[in-house]
Amino acid sequence: MNARHPREIEIASVQGLGLRLDAVEKHYGPRRVLSHLDLHISPGQFVAIVGRSGCGKSTFLRLLAGLERPDGGTLRFDGVPPAYHRNAIRLMFQDARLLPWKRVADNVALGLGGGRTAARRTALEALEHVGLAERANEWPGRLSGGQRQRVALARALVHRPRLLLLDEPFGALDAFTRLEMHALLERLWQEEGFTAVLVTHDVSEAVALANRVILLDEGSVALDLPIEIPRPRDRTEVRFAELQRVILKRVMGD
């Protein structure tokens, strides 16, 4: 950050949403997916949710996104129900889910109001942010997996969300592309100031990106660990490896 213009940066960025979950429950038939979940996430925090398959982490994210309703307990975003913030919440899926019949720029402009030309201009700016401005007129089918996820990221950020939810968005990418995406996401999060909740099965990804790693096990919090390594983070550092080891040990059940 440039020390001479701290105010400008503050004005440009949006204020992240603060999340509060009290005794949240979710069942699918007799199966209890989330049980009595209490969680408080402060504005602008980057939280990673890890856990084995079926631990309820995807359901948790879908609850935050408003795609599922809780069967008990309350969710409050900045003190009010999530429905009030619907347009401030954006979700990135594991697959990019771009519309194949819209060009890249029109995919990014999806759901933007305020006239076609204005929407397109905003979309182009967002594409520039993720380094894909020159592919704006391409069909999504001609992009690589990493490029598609970058377009999806631009599409999510073009709405200037206050809460960005990420459902294993880099899981299907190759290792190098994944590292590139991590750097990009970290930079955009620092610039924009949104709250980020990342669901992942990659512990190293969680430690690299998050301020806080939460381990879910059988629908409740098994571990809640702050990550206080200064950024940019070096994955070969001793503390990094140590935190990764602690989390992995708990995931595997000691």
Next chain:
Amino acid sequence: MSANPVRTLLAERAVPWMLPLLLLGCWQMAASSGWISTRVAPSPAAVAAAGWALLADGTLFQHLLASSRRAVAGFLIGGGIGLLLGLLCGGVRGCERLLDTSVQMIRNVPHLALIPLVILWFGIDEGAKLFLVALGVFFPIYLNTFHGIRGVDPTLVEMGRSYGLRGWTLFRHVMLPGALPSLLVGVRFALGWMWLTLIVAETIAANDGIGYLAMNAREFMRTDVVVLAILLYALLGKLADLGARGLERILLPWRPANAPH
């Protein structure tokens, strides 16, 4: 092997036509040597001559216009209703429950079996032919629109919803373009049914049109005109198919098969 690209291209284009031309030549020889009676089949030259004569006095154009007008009108009526009901039943559950069983039952009746009833209802006027063509076109359009809407990737619909698309905007940006490939397959099937129905309807009762041309010629033993009429149907069918392909290329530019190069 062959270094000349122009010659290679020419050979590629010419080869598919070699067999038809050979057959045509044999046919002409058989007819002119008197081996086939002209009452069974005319010579190709006679067909060409008949075509030229009809073209010259304007009757060919008149019949062609009459048939095309019926085809287009019937297609628009039947296709329009099929599209509307397909979209409704595909998008609204209650509508499907109400209509789909009835539509499936009627679909299994061959629509040409209704001809006696249609003649009783409409007489032998334009109405009868339009009704039959519309009915023939309706089902392929309805079914493919319905399945197109149902087949839209649900993950894309979920994405659209979570990005704030509702109702009309969701339909316009996600549902309709998603259903379009299937819908266009329906259009191609419908075009086939359109000509088939029209041929039968015009053969039974008409005062103009290509089917009338053929039936009239039969009464005067003009096999050359009958064959000409059959060739015209083949040509019109091919044109309709080309049109449908062109439509796919324009409406589905994002499909790799339709890429400009």
